[in-house]
Amino acid sequence: DADVTQTPRNRITKTGKRIMLECSQTKGHDRMYWYRQDPGLGLRLIYYSFDVKDINKGEISDGYSVSRQAQAKFSLSLESAIPNQTALYFCATGVGVTDTQYFGPGTRLTVL
């Protein structure tokens, strides 16, 4: 089984809808991250969490919110989706003093 899983893997939704993307990990890492990937821009950090009680905004947090339900679960929500949130979303976990990060398979989100 994969160490970092994301659900759903693909989602098509309409403008204004609320969407939740879920991430679960079995690596036992305290740190978790959400990124979005857009062509030509690489990955950009949306939110990150160092433990269940610690949530931090990343580079592009506007329009997104997160919830760390447990050490192993970190969800990303789009309260009211808009077309420019169409992207590939990745969850990652981090470990060690160098914060080496391990990525899930991604969720492809399309907002019409």
Add this chain to the structure above:
Amino acid sequence: AQSVTQPDIHITVSEGASLELRCNYSYGATPYLFWYVQSPGQGLQLLLKYFSGDTLVQGIKGFEAEFKRSQSSFNLRKPSVHWSDAAEYFCAVAATDSWGKLQFGAGTQVVVTP
């Protein structure tokens, strides 16, 4: 401002030929350095990382990277590419005093021809 640059958006290489992907960074001090690979439809897989010590780092799948402080570079190399190396490659950088701030380059798409 801190930045990570991958100058080559797209590289085409013949199977069996050597490959070098460039990565340059602009940070106040030597950061932690990473290379990731993203195969089509897949997540990102860590190829290798540099923290300190020997400037030539060995990774998985036959890849290596060399850190050059004077050039602020961390270039990825493979002596002989296989068709399965066709993917997108990302250089990533993190300041040593700033957890959670992994900054990615825009990526280099590698195409392998027969």
